[in-house]
Amino acid sequence: MDECVGIRRDQQGLSQAARQIGEWLATRELDHPALRNRLEACRLIVNAALVRRQSCGAHARDDDPEFRATGAQVATI
Structure with missing residues (x-):
């Protein structure tokens, strides 16, 4: 999730994460309910991020043309 669905994300990484999940x-x-629940939560997060193509709040889509046009930068700590 950190690699493909972090603060900075793009279509390719999100699609890769969705396939893996x-x-x-x-x-x-998956007889362990906690693991299945975590994977389902990850699936929901990734699917929501795939649907939303623009940057929002602290999350930036590197493939969002409006975000790139502003010249904004994302700082991660």
């Missing part, structure tokens, strides 16, 4: 949910024996 989908594979984990489909192929693993």
Whole structure:
């Protein structure tokens, strides 16, 4: 999640994360409810980020043309 769905994100990374989470949910024996719940939460976060194509709040879409046009920079701590 930190790598592909962090503060700075783009379509490619979000799609990669969605595929990986989908594979984990489909192929693993998820008899541990906490793990399944965490993966489902990750899936929801990634899907929401994929739908929202513009930058919002602290999260920046590197592929958002409006964000790039402003010349704004994202500082991560």
